[in-house]
């Protein structure tokens with residue numbers, strides 16, 4: 016899937032407002048980077064991680080018109096420092112896959128190893144998942160995946176039935192099965208993700224306990240645990256769909272959420288009857304753990 020990547024340079028005071036404006040216009044994610052290539056954060060503004068000259072970058076779905084976003088943005092911020100507008104199309108989820116070259120064996124919660132083929136770890140008391148992500152997202156190097164793997168390895172999921180909504184490489188479903196879950200249902204809009212998940216399930220010999228679905232072929236049923244590492248916008252849009260997949264007393268783990276988006280995602284799931292815990296953060300990203308009362 017391709018995206019419009021739209022970005023502009025502004026100052027540290029204006030950057031949060033530009034970010035919010037991009038989100039209001041429908042951006043699926045907004046990130047900051049240093050426009051001056053400064054190696055360190057300014058200590059005084061460390062908490063917001065905004066540099067003195069900041070490039071604010073937003074990803075929009077392809078049906079967005081970049082010229083309309085440009086005009087609305089520059090009208091909204093007349094008289095404020097906006098420079099070096101860049102509009103480009105990112106092909107084929109390159110933004111999600113760029114991290115893959117850095118993939119190496121990693122351990123989560125002292126219990127779970129995720130290893131590229133040929134780098135398997137055989138440490139007593141741990142389980143090891145071998146992973147070839149192919150072209151699908153998910154090796155554990157990205158904070159959104161790492162946060163979910165920490166949860167899986169740190170909680171008792173023995174004999175649970177789970178849904179991995181937005182399965183990518185299948186990393187969460189397969190890791191859960193290796194950690195003792197009974198059965199997994201992997202759902203993704205990208206057929207390539209389902210192929211990668213199937214490949215990884217076979218590689219780890221859990222293929223008897225996993226099923227794969229495109230969302231349109233998935234008839235809802237409630238399970239013990241739902242993991243959904245997709246972005247904040249689809250998580251909010253899908254709140255009633257995903258919420259209905261969790262049975263009474265069941266657990267929900269949501270990821271792919273920027274720290275500043277946590278409250279709006281939590282609110283959407285509270286509306287579905289969930290008790291939502293405080294966010295758990297790693298870098299700019301956070302995970303929300305929720306529970307559906309009996």
Ligand SMILES: C[S@@+](CC[C@H](N)C(=O)[O-])C[C@H]1O[C@@H](n2cnc3c(N)ncnc32)[C@H](O)[C@@H]1O
Nearest residue numbers: 152153160181182183203204205208244245249
């Ligand atoms: C950030 S990746 C997560 C992959 C993997 N679960 C992980 O934790 O690393 C998000 C995945 O969700 C899928 N996705 C995005 N929107 C979706 C939707 N509305 N329904 C189902 N899957 C979706 C994408 O195709 C992608 O594979």
